[in-house]
Amino acid sequence: MTEQATGVSHGGSSPARRDGSAPTKVGIMGGTFDPVHHGHLVAASEVAHLFGLDEVVFVPTGQPWQKDLDKVTPSEDRYLMTVIATAENPQFRVDRIEIDRSGPTYTLDTLRQMRATYGPEVDLYFITGADALGAILSWHNVDELFDLAHFVGCNRPGHHLSDTGLPEGKVSLVEVPALAISSSECRERVRKGEPIWYLVPDGIVRYINKTGLYLES
Ligand code: ATP
Numbered sequence: 148m149t150e151q152a153t154g155v156s157h158g159g160s161s162p163a164r165r166d167g168s169a170p171t172k173v174g175i176m177g178g179t180f181d182p183v184h185h186g187h188l189v190a191a192s193e194v195a196h197l198f199g200l201d202e203v204v205f206v207p208t209g210q211p212w213q214k215d216l217d218k219v220t221p222s223e224d225r226y227l228m229t230v231i232a233t234a235e236n237p238q239f240r241v242d243r244i245e246i247d248r249s250g251p252t253y254t255l256d257t258l259r260q261m262r263a264t265y266g267p268e269v270d271l272y273f274i275t276g277a278d279a280l281g282a283i284l285s286w287h288n289v290d291e292l293f294d295l296a297h298f299v300g301c302n303r304p305g306h307h308l309s310d311t312g313l314p315e316g317k318v319s320l321v322e323v324p325a326l327a328i329s330s331s332e333c334r335e336r337v338r339k340g341e342p343i344w345y346l347v348p349d350g351i352v353r354y355i356n357k358t359g360l361y362l363e364s
């Protein structure tokens with residue numbers, strides 16, 4: 148099967164779409180996805196709609212430098228769950244770019260690599276929730292990040308982001324249907340034996356049941 152047919156890219160040349168054309172507007176949805184949930188999927192879908200994106204690439208982190216390594220689920224499990232959750236949407240695909248890169252994951256490296264893969268003509272949109280965008284704004288290399296991609300900050304219940312102090316023209320704040328779901332809460336619910344049906348796609352519930360993920364923490 149080709150990369151396009153599987154919806155899974157292993158990096159390398161610029162990905163073509165099913166009709167053979169190259170995408171011109173590409174969303175990048177980075178996350179730990181531990182596990183991926185409907186809040187992630189709704190944000191990606193809504194931003195794709197609002198900005199007329201050709202595709203959204205989900206990029207599960209390798210070793211997130213902000214999170215305690217011992218507490219993050221192995222990257223292959225997070226990657227597989229992201230593939231399962233996005234498999235039915237032809238606009239969504241998953242990239243292993245961060246999983247396969249050794250060392251801690253930095254968004255700057257990812258955006259540089261994506262820019263090199265897609266070339267200068269493609270518009271890249273980096274999609275984040277309000278909490279993640281707030282954190283990114285405090286990074287020291289933020290100017291280069293904003294040159295590599297347009298940033299889209301989505302509202303997220305419990306996290307407020309105002310547009311004061313945002314660099315002009317580099318960041319858009321958008322309203323997406325609000326879903327008060329977090330991966331931490333999903334993990335906690337599994338640990339306590341509470342259901343996560345309808346918070347995450349059905350395939351993710353089954354994957355978690357099958358593997359026994361999140362039973363202990
Ligand atoms: P955790 O609780 O483990 O931090 P999370 O639910 O925040 O997990 P992440 O993988 O950390 O999920 O988030 C990936 C991206 O998705 C981030 O930009 C985050 O802000 C965004 N995001 C997560 N949940 C939502 C949500 N419910 N609505 C909108 N954006 C979200």
Ligand code: MG
Pocket residue numbers: none
């Ligand atoms: Mg988070």
